[in-house]
Amino acid sequence: xxxxxxxxxxxxxxxxxxxxxxxxxxxxxxxxxxxxxxxxxxxxxxxxxxxxxxxxxxxxxxxxxxxxxxxxxxxxxxxxxxxxxxxxxxxxxxxxxxxxxxxxxxxxxxxxxxx
Amino acid sequence: xxxxxxxxxxxxxxxxxxxxxxxxxxxxxxxxxxxxxxxxxxxxxxxxxxxxxxxxxxxxxxxxxxxxxxxxxxxxxxxxxxxxxxxxxxxxxxxxxxxxxxxxxxxxxxxxxxxx
Numbered sequence: 001x002x003x004x005x006x007x008x009x010x011x012x013x014x015x016x017x018x019x020x021x022x023x024x025x026x027x028x029x030x031x032x033x034x035x036x037x038x039x040x041x042x043x044x045x046x047x048x049x050x051x052x053x054x055x056x057x058x059x060x061x062x063x064x065x066x067x068x069x070x071x072x073x074x075x076x077x078x079x080x081x082x083x084x085x086x087x088x089x090x091x092x093x094x095x096x097x098x099x100x101x102x103x104x105x106x107x108x109x110x111x112x113x114x115x
Numbered sequence: 116x117x118x119x120x121x122x123x124x125x126x127x128x129x130x131x132x133x134x135x136x137x138x139x140x141x142x143x144x145x146x147x148x149x150x151x152x153x154x155x156x157x158x159x160x161x162x163x164x165x166x167x168x169x170x171x172x173x174x175x176x177x178x179x180x181x182x183x184x185x186x187x188x189x190x191x192x193x194x195x196x197x198x199x200x201x202x203x204x205x206x207x208x209x210x211x212x213x214x215x216x217x218x219x220x221x222x223x224x225x226x227x228x229x230x231x
Binding site: 100106109 | 219224
C-alpha cells in the first residue's frame with residue numbers, strides 16, 4: 001500500500017474543462033512535489049512545496065495551478081489543458097527539502113487524458 | 116548542471132539469474148546522493164536502494180546491491196536471484212547534497228524483463 005494517495009486514478013477531460021488532482025500523505029512530511037511523466041520517459045519535476053509554500057515552479061504553464069492547503073494535502077488545478085498535457089501525474093513527498101538524504105515517496109499517479 | 120545516463124533502454128534476464136543495470140552521472144560536486152527507483156506497471160515509483168557519495172561501502176538491500184565507483188561516476192545496480200516481480204522500469208537518480216537542493220535528476224530508465 002502506498003503512503004502517498006492520489007485521486008483520481010484516471011481522468012479524462014476536454015480542453016475546456018476544469019478539474020483537480022488530489023494528493024494526500026500522513027507521514028508528517030513537509031515537502032511535497034508534482035511530477036509529469038510521459039510514456040517511457042522519466043518523471044519531470046513541475047512544482048515543489050516546502051512547509052506549504054511554493055518553493056519551485058519549473059516554468060510550468062499557468063493552466064496548471066498548484067495548491068497546498070495544509071501539510072498533508074496537495075492539489076493540482078487544471079484548466080484549459082492541451083492534448084500534449086496528457087500524461088501520468090505523480091505526487092511525491094519527503095521529510096523536508098533540507099534533509100536531502102531522505103528519499104521522496106511517490107504515489108501511484110493520476111493518468112490524465114485530454115480529449 | 117548534473118546529468119544522469121542509463122545506456123541500456125531495455126534488459127532481460129532469466130528468472131533466478133543475476134542482472135546488472137548501468138548508470139553513469141556527471142557532476143562537479145563531491146557530495147551527493149544516488150538512488151535507484153523501480154516503477155512497475157502499477158505506476159508507483161518505489162525506492163530500491165540509496166547510496167551516499169561520501170560512503171565508500173556499497174549499499175545493499177536484500178537481493179539488490181550497487182557498485183558505486185565515485186571516480187568513474189558510475190552507479191550500477193545488481194539484482195541477484197531475479198524474480199518475476201522485479202519486472203519494471205528502473206530509474207537511476209541523483210540529488211545534490213547542497214542545502215536547498217530539491218531536485219531529483221533522473222536517467223532515462225531501463226526496462227527490465229524477467230523471463231520465466
